[in-house]
Amino acid sequence: MPNEFMQPAVATRELVNNGAKIVGPIISGAIVSFIGIKWAFYLDSLTFILSALFLSWVPGAGTVRTNQGKTYTFKRQSFMQQFKEGFRFIIQSPRLLAGLLVFCFVFFALQIADSQIVILLRELDGDPTNLLGWIMAASGTGVICASLLLNKKEIKSYLTSLCFGSMELGSVLALEGTLIHSPYLLVAILYPLTGIIAGFSFGMAMMPFDIMVQKMTPQHLTGRVFGVIGSFVTTSTLLGLACGGLISQYLGVVFTFILSGSLLVMCGMIVYSFRRRLDGVKKDAESITGTLH
DSSP states (O other): OOHHHHHHHHHHHHHHHHHHHHHHHHHHHHHHHHOOHHHHHHHHHHHHHHHHHHHTTSSSSSEEOOOSSSSEEHHHHHHHHHHHHHHHHHHTTTTHHHHHHHHHHHHHHHHHHHHTHHHHTTSSSSSSHHHHHHHHHHHHHHHHHHHHHHSSOOOOOOHHHHHHHHHHHHHHHHHHHHHHHHHHHHHHHHHHHHHHHHHHHHHHHHHHHHHHHHSSSSSHHHHHHHHHEEEHHHHHHHHHOOOOOOHHHHHOOHHHHHHHHHHHHHHHHHHHHHHHHTOOOOOHHHHHTTTTT
């Protein structure tokens, strides 16, 4: 795909994904109301089975033609071979490596608080059930807003967007932890608003990194590089979940949110101070790839 279409394509993909997160619960509610909760689980399982069948038809070998007209033939490889190739490409590009480290830390710090949102809402005097639903819908709406913006506005610096998204997201999480003991009506109004801001900030941090990776990675290495990124992000998420539970248990859920937000803000500020040096490092992706063969 030509680079000029990469950003709108990624933004459109996230628009569809987060639109589904809003439409999905509506459909689920209708299914539960009309035919029962068991059928909701049966139909959900069926969608996973259909997805697996579709993926089984994806070819395991073939050729890829790059935008420069070069053709690469690829064959089935072991997981470790693919992982090594993807990881080798990432560590040879300082911008990708820095972006990956920041991206993983954002997921780690975010999960410290995000995994404890239900525990935080238990601190309220009123019923948190409806409020949780509003917060989830609001966060999805925020990501959709970021997708619409990135569909129209070109990103000048991917790392700058990642940094500001991290700082804004951290500020929102710290604010949510601080406001939890406010009057219920105030919380019920402010939390969905902060959910929109949090979703928007997360989208502005996540999508630019995705776009940067897409543009800098040769087409024949895309699967390997994103496989490595997915592995690191999943590991960071699991560590964040574990740390969030432990911190909340021993130091309190309010402290957990403030700590998570503070870590995100500090991460964004530190990387922002080095952004010019990292943005100034530009390696041609094809020349890097040449060292892999």
